[in-house]
């Protein structure tokens with residue numbers, strides 16, 4: 001395992017120490033980017049590669065002679081860190097906020113946004129779609145349409161469970177936009193149920209979050225649900 005001999009600790013141990021000294025949680029779906037220093041990601045990649053190599057070894061796969069798995073450890077390390085779990089290690093995407101100059105207060109819906117994630121329990125893919133409804137008010141900030149998809153990716157690119165992923169997304173959007181209401185519906189296929197385990201290919205998980213006016217005003221909630229049903233049909 002790559003060790004930074006100047007400090008005698010692996011990169012992951014150094015980062016864990018920083019997190020623990022700050023009393024900061026570092027669960028699978030937490031973002032830890034503000035605790036990373038220059039060179040940490042490269043060092044983490046080396047560590048993950050060694051760990052995956054060891055995993056393949058334990059599975060009695062001859063990676064030194066099998067041309068198909070020779071570079072698998074390196075590929076998996078790159079994929080985890082830079083792609084499928086990158087939402088743990090990079091800052092939130094920049095989202096320019098515009099003042100709500102026209103004091104818009106009409107329902108706005110974005111979706112379906114494609115969701116690609118993985119469950120924290122088996123690290124199996126979660127593939128789905130998400131709809132976001134916003135009811136802005138005169139003092140809400142507006143963000144560009146593409147930023148909803150970017151923020152969704154940032155949150156989903158972590159080992160997640162669906163219930164917590166949608167809450168994280170709602171919290172983030174609420175903090176940025178301070179709308180009068182926010183609604184999120186996510187439907188997804190969980191491959192830990194399709195590919196293995198119960199192997200039930202038809203079941204999906206659907207979660208719904210309604211906050212503010214969407215909770216208080218049944219007709220607004222109905223309008224949102226009816227409009228996304230139109231898009232689902």
Ligand SMILES: Nc1nc2c(ncn2[C@@H]2O[C@H](COP(=O)(O)OP(=O)(O)OP(=O)(O)O)[C@@H](O)[C@H]2O)c(=O)[nH]1
Pocket residue numbers: 119120121160161162163190192193196197198
């Ligand atoms: N609530 C929730 N459960 C999830 C999610 N993704 C996967 N799961 C479930 O997490 C559970 C983990 O259950 P365990 O009993 O600890 O694991 P297991 O023995 O592999 O379970 P089986 O999948 O039933 O074979 C499974 O029932 C999964 O279907 C999610 O986003 N939310």
